[in-house]
Amino acid sequence: MEALSAFFNCPPIYVDENDAARVFPELFDAGLFELLECIVSDGDLFEDCTEWTEYVLDILEYLSIVSSGTQHWNGTEWADNDPDDSEDDEVMWIPPDLNDFRHRLANLFALTFQDAWARRDLFVVGCRNDLYHVEDWVPSSGDIRSGIRRLLFLSPYLRTPPFMQNPNATQAFRKLCLLLWMSPDSDFDGADTLFAVVTSSFDVEPEKQQAAFANFVVEDMVAVYGALPILERICQALKRPEEGLGSGLHCTLFVGAAQVLTCNDFWPYLSQTKVFPALDYAIDYHLQKYPQKDTKLEFNMVFSTVKLAHILTRNAPFQSGAGFLIRETNIVSLLARFIVFSLNEAKVSEPKPFMDAIGEWIKIASALSLRSGKNEIRKKFKQSLRHEWYPTLKRLRTTACSEQARREQVLDVWTALGTAIGLEEGKAKAEYEREMKHAAQFCAWKDCRFHTVKPDTPTRACAGCDEVRYCGKPCQQRDWKEGGHKLRCRRIKAG
Ligand SMILES: [Zn+2]
Ligand SMILES: [Zn+2]
Incomplete structure (x- = not known):
């Protein structure tokens, strides 16, 4: 308790980055881990939501960055960083036994997430700290949420046994991601990453995890939040993609959404929420936003939608399965895209x-x-x-x-x-x-007056695809930018 107070009277998070190399080894030797283990295993880290809570979350975040050393998590394992890649942060300090360090840290994360989930009433939107937030030194529930969110984002660093083999920790982690995704802070643009992180956390062993995923959707999504609110949130994520989402995460989010929708609890709401048009929109958005990227991602998106349609046609009654898809979605163009890929x-x-x-x-x-x-x-x-x-x-x-x-x-x-x-x-x-x-006789730009009236001079074909024709350059430019020909042209050519 004495060490604890001493420690927090001079929180190390304020150390200059250059000092970190000096301060952290000392703290580590002095028993930083033992101290943190003692704090988080009490189960009351969030109880009062004081500055301490914030400090502990900050320290865990810092330590997880330290735990990567000169390596990064490549999705399956720790791999050495490219020494020529100056993008990587300079390493400030590498713990002497990196494996042991990662192991203990993962254990701390496991305890923290379980504690956070158990005491979510203390930091969810509209909780008592929001209502009676009087003293400035008490962090707001938003500060706590932001601290937890930062830890959830660090999950790649947590692919170590004590975390992954602890079902309670994994569960708590997923439930927290979902909670913060379902009620995103308005001043924070990045909540959708949490959804991608949750759904992709089941991918480790697809066969074994399929049943676990289906269970999670029914018990932790539908039963807690309701099928319609989840579906509406998915539509929002698909139709208004967050700016900072990279191409890989956007694809992961999409594939995760398509997988979630295979649960029949959502099927009564497919039509009213217009989720299929939202999926279509997201594929086009992806092509437009990341034009130079690997077609593998685009294929994964198309394939996951085809699989979803397949499950729907096989398991739903005709009117709400195949009939619905024909009436209300672009199923035929989806199949056409899919077959060209195949x-x-x-x-x-x-x-x-x-x-x-x-x-x-x-x-x-x-x-x-x-x-x-x-x-x-x-x-x-x-x-x-x-x-x-x-x-x-x-x-x-x-x-x-x-x-x-x-x-x-x-x-x-x-x-x-x-x-x-x-x-x-x-x-x-x-x-x-x-x-x-x-x-060919008309201008392809929809707002041009020659779109429906034959122009005096012959139209000229787009050099990219040689299929679409315009009355002149201005119309071609507008269709390219506003009409989305940029996208179609690429698709025609690629096909
Ligand atoms: Zn024109
Ligand atoms: Zn073209």
Whole structure:
């Protein structure tokens, strides 16, 4: 207790960074860990929410940065930093036994998260500290939330046994992430990372973790917050992506959301929340915001949406499953995107899941074609497919593909889908060419007066794709920026 007071009378967080190399080894030798272990194992770290609470959170944050040493967590293991990469922070001090240091620190995090979850009533939005916040030296609940959030963000540093093998700690960690994601502080832009962190924390051993993930969604998401509020929050995250989210995290957030939606508790609200259009929006946003990035991320997003649609068509009644997807989503263009990817994606080299996904739609198309020609769903499906089918066939024949056998297999499947709903290639081709010829006479920019009236001089094609035509440069520039041709052009070319 004496050491404790002495320690906190001169909190080390105020030490200059240059002094840290001197101060921390001394504190470490003097028993900093033993002291922290003593503080957090009491279970009352958050009790009074005093300055102490904040100091302890700050020190844990600092120590976790120290614990990386000259390494970084690459997602699976600790890897040495590139010595040439000056971006990495200068290392101030490396503990003598790094493994032991990480081990003990992970244990401290485990205890802290469990304590924080148990006493969340002391720092959630609207808690008693918010209501009776009178004294300046008492940190606000927002300060505490921000301290906890910073620790949650450091989870990559925690992939050590005492934390990962402690189910209570892992649970508390996930629940805290979810809590702070569901009620984000308005002055903080970064809460969505917490959602990505939670869903990806199940990826370590996909097979074993699937049941754990499904459990988490039902018990810790739906049962605590309700399916609709969760779904609305997901839509918000998809439609208003946080600025600072990198391409990898944006993809992780997306894939996590698609996985969460496979839980049937959400299905009654899919239509009213317009979550599928939000997923579409997020894929386009991704392409526009990170144009130079790996197509692997884009594929993961498309694939996870196709999987979600597959689970929905197989397990929901027709009207709220396949019928809903045809009526209210861009399922056909999603399948078209997916099939072009499947020519080259390593993940579908095992043809089973991919064949299953498209095969299911061939069955649906065959069943629909038996219905009356006036059936709305049949009409809608055929109409959407008419737009996408032939151009996609064309793309599948011209896109580079390393295995000819794969190309033929993919072409067969896509042909079968069109045939099943009653499309014929000859007719579809003639129709497509007629449309292209017709469109070629007009300016493609939707706000141009020559969009509907034929201009006096012939239109000129976009050099990028050679498909879209404009009356002149100004319209091309506007369509590129405002009309999103930048995106489509890339997709046409890539296909
Ligand atoms: Zn124009
Ligand atoms: Zn173009």
